[in-house]
Amino acid sequence: MSRPIRATINTTALSHNLRTITALAPAAKVWSVVKANAYGHGLARCYQALASTDGYALLNYEEAILLREAGVAQPILLLEGFFKPNDLALIEAYQLTVAVHSDWQLRALADYPAKKPIAVYLKINNGMNRLGFSPDKVRTVWQTLKTLPAVGDITLMSHFARADEGPAFIREPLQRLEQATATLQAPRCYANSAASLWYPETHHQWIRPGVVLYGASPTGCAIDIEPFDLRPVMTLSSEIIAIQQVAAGEGIGYGHRYTTTTAQRIGIIACGYADGYPRHAPSGTPVWVAGKRCKTVGTVSMDMLMVDLTDCPDATIGSVVELWGAQLPVDTIAQAAGTVGYELLTSVTQRVPFTVIS
Numbered sequence: 001m002s003r004p005i006r007a008t009i010n011t012t013a014l015s016h017n018l019r020t021i022t023a024l025a026p027a028a029k030v031w032s033v034v035k036a037n038a039y040g041h042g043l044a045r046c047y048q049a050l051a052s053t054d055g056y057a058l059l060n061y062e063e064a065i066l067l068r069e070a071g072v073a074q075p076i077l078l079l080e081g082f083f084k085p086n087d088l089a090l091i092e093a094y095q096l097t098v099a100v101h102s103d104w105q106l107r108a109l110a111d112y113p114a115k116k117p118i119a120v121y122l123k124i125n126n127g128m129n130r131l132g133f134s135p136d137k138v139r140t141v142w143q144t145l146k147t148l149p150a151v152g153d154i155t156l157m158s159h160f161a162r163a164d165e166g167p168a169f170i171r172e173p174l175q176r177l178e179q180a181t182a183t184l185q186a187p188r189c190y191a192n193s194a195a196s197l198w199y200p201e202t203h204h205q206w207i208r209p210g211v212v213l214y215g216a217s218p219t220g221c222a223i224d225i226e227p228f229d230l231r232p233v234m235t236l237s238s239e240i241i242a243i244q245q246v247a248a249g250e251g252i253g254y255g256h257r258y259t260t261t262t263a264q265r266i267g268i269i270a271c272g273y274a275d276g277y278p279r280h281a282p283s284g285t286p287v288w289v290a291g292k293r294c295k296t297v298g299t300v301s302m303d304m305l306m307v308d309l310t311d312c313p314d315a316t317i318g319s320v321v322e323l324w325g326a327q328l329p330v331d332t333i334a335q336a337a338g339t340v341g342y343e344l345l346t347s348v349t350q351r352v353p354f355t356v357i358s
């Protein structure tokens with residue numbers, strides 16, 4: 001007995017997506033990006049489905065420790081680096097690989113008496129202007145790292161700001177990286193999901209796909225990943241809990257932001273923004289009801305949203321509704337609400353029960 005909303009996680013789809021991505025970059029190793037609680041899918045419920053990965057990438061110590069204590073033996077990469085000099089003891093104890101992006105971190109590594117060297121990812125800023133050393137400093141940073149006893153293997157890391165926008169936005173930053181690192185003998189790790197899918201020239205020794213593992217699109221547009229064999233991992237579903245026969249010209253929901261144009265049959269769904277459904281989704285956002293694509297009407301409320309069932313006579317109280325997932329790409333809903341699938345997947349709230357299927 002529970003409210004009918006649930007998020008169903010398909011671990012077979014997750015394993016399948018990892019295999020698909022791995023096959024696209026046959027020469028590269030794969031960091032499965034599982035930050036943000038595996039993009040909202042639940043790290044504890046997902047990591048085993050990714051067991052064939054070469055490493056896991058994330059950014060919280062809590063999540064890294066969860067994986068190590070569960071017996072994960074692969075490398076674990078901290079994408080955002082470490083936050084305080086004191087964190088290095090924990091990084092060493094749990095054998096984590098850590099991004100290094102700022103001068104203070106070089107000083108902290110220089111001062112740290114490591115018993116076992118720590119593997120580092122030297123982060124290069126290729127124009128994202130978020131984290132990383134500028135290309136003209138990379139060689140000096142590299143030389144410094146090489147002299148530090150606390151530092152073990154060094155990999156060059158960078159992140160593309162516009163990999164989802166076309167080849168022109170890869171060529172220039174990639175050239176910048178190549179010039180800055182030409183003489184450095186080290187593995188490279190540059191590709192996020194978009195670069196992994198579309199730009200093999202960025203693959204090098206390691207790729208770092210995230211959102212594609214979960215079957216969503218790095219561009220925020222579902223059709224862009226249709227050519228690839230990727231399957232949605234999360235399905236958010238609920239049920240119709242009431243039906244209203246409403247005459248023409250009546251307002252629906254808060255603010256009456258939708259007015260019926262004819263007599264309409266309106267279904268009330270147990271799902272609202274307090275479950276993580278975007279309040280910005282306008283009337284007309286698709287919802288899958290009883291095997292048919294229907295449209296929302298009115299403002300999404302905290303606990304409910306409304307859907308037009310006029311052309312869906314089979315739908316009744318108790319009919320299963322898919323908000324996004326296997327039938328309805330999360331990116332389609334995100335686009336309607338002016339966001340990307342990443343945000344919706346990571347926004348499903350605590351009160352939604354999760355179920356795992358395989």
Ligand SMILES: *Cc1c(COP(=O)(O)O)cnc(C)c1O
Nearest residue numbers: 033079159192193208209210211
């Ligand atoms: C989140 C993240 C990724 C994965 O990005 P996707 O677009 O989900 O593939 C890769 N690298 C870094 C540094 C990240 O923060």
